[in-house]
Amino acid sequence: MPDISSAPSTPQQAGRGQAGPSAEPATSLVVGLDIGGSKTHGALWADGVLVGEARAGSANVQNVTPDDAARNLAELFRELTPAGGADVAQVVAGSGGVDTAGDAERLRGLIRPHAPGAAIDVVHDTRLILAAGGARTGIAVIAGTGSVAWGVDGEGREARSGGWGYLLGDEGSGYWVVREAVRRTLHRYDAGQQPDDLDAAVLALNGVATPTELIGLFHSGAGRTYWAAQSRAVFDAARTGHAEAGGIIERAAGDLMQLVLDVVDVIGLPGPVVLGGGLAMHQPDLQARLRYRLSDRGIDDVVFLDRDPVMGVQFLVADSGRAGR
Structure with missing residues (x-):
């Protein structure tokens, strides 16, 4: 996994060598999703720098229909990756209602059309909470x-x-x-x-x-x-x-x-x-x-927590990268 441990807590302006349309393509784009009961919060990192955030309705299929979940994810990805998600290398999604391997695979299926070439990791949303607190x-x-x-x-x-x-x-x-x-x-x-x-x-x-x-x-x-x-x-x-x-x-x-x-x-x-x-x-x-x-x-x-749980994706990806070395 790419190391994004150095990512700042506020978005940086695209176009400064990270993710702007006139810049060189980022070598690594990571999308984080916090899928709650009321809303979905997305974040985008380019080479370890937080470059964008977006929010949409819930994509938790225990709270909304699969069609509503799909529409909300489509809205979020359109805002988060306006150039399309083909260059996204990894998606880490934390969601409630992910209790079985089947639950995780169904959520991957909803995400995959928006990041077709990405590795998609699905975890229970409590893991984002602990990670956002900087704790293993x-x-x-x-x-x-x-x-x-x-x-x-x-x-x-x-x-x-x-x-x-x-x-x-x-x-x-x-x-x-x-x-x-x-x-x-x-x-x-x-x-x-x-x-x-x-x-x-x-x-x-x-x-x-x-x-x-x-x-x-x-x-x-x-x-x-x-x-x-x-x-x-x-x-x-x-x-x-x-x-x-x-x-x-x-x-x-x-x-x-x-x-x-x-x-x-x-x-x-x-x-x-x-x-x-x-x-x-x-x-x-x-x-x-x-x-x-x-x-x-x-x-x-x-x-x-005094910051959004989706920021725990930074910790999870960086920690996984350290473990893989």
Whole structure:
């Protein structure tokens, strides 16, 4: 694999000897993809220099149809490689829902038309999280639209907890947080209680007047991404002192902590706990509660990513290159 360990964290202008149309062709183009439940983030490196980024809708076929995934990937590659992907040497794609060899091959099939000559490596998106934290061993946690933890020790032993999808799990995720808020609103309505601030926020975000309208909407085709985006209502309410909103966040922190402890039970704690995903990266209240809970269990090496997980591709490719020497 090409060594891209020296790549900077911000794109460089094409046309300075890297990837501009008037420059010499790059000797090595690498595309990184972070395929989440809500969006796909792509990055392009030319000879180890980050030269472009693009975003599109999710290409995770557990969240969208295969046709939608294909359209979103086509949109992303058009923006990321406007001259076409024929010169791309390697694609590294991290995605949720990659649980079997068949899952990985199906994703390769969606990517291959856009980089026909490339080696396509597909990994679970938790690997990008750990790599973006600069760690070879440790435990990666995603708390975004869904939730999952994965870890690896120095001997290559791996363990995972969660990542089963919203019907079986995803506790502590954005979807779970807002589902609990919707359930609370419905319970209060059934008990004859008037809507409070959190109930009113949930109703307003969905453009409905009564809690019963939420039932049909929740069972419609709105999708997990739609609901997960509304988790902000719970965090906003908690910031104003809403005790039950704070309780939902506290339970989310407890569920995410349990994912970590499940992995620790199998592989020990070989390195840091690195957390990514929209909820983990952008909600300080959840961060503080989770950090406190983990510290109480003797886990203090906790890192919340401050850069996009797709940048972990740099580390993975460079690390693979070192291992191959």
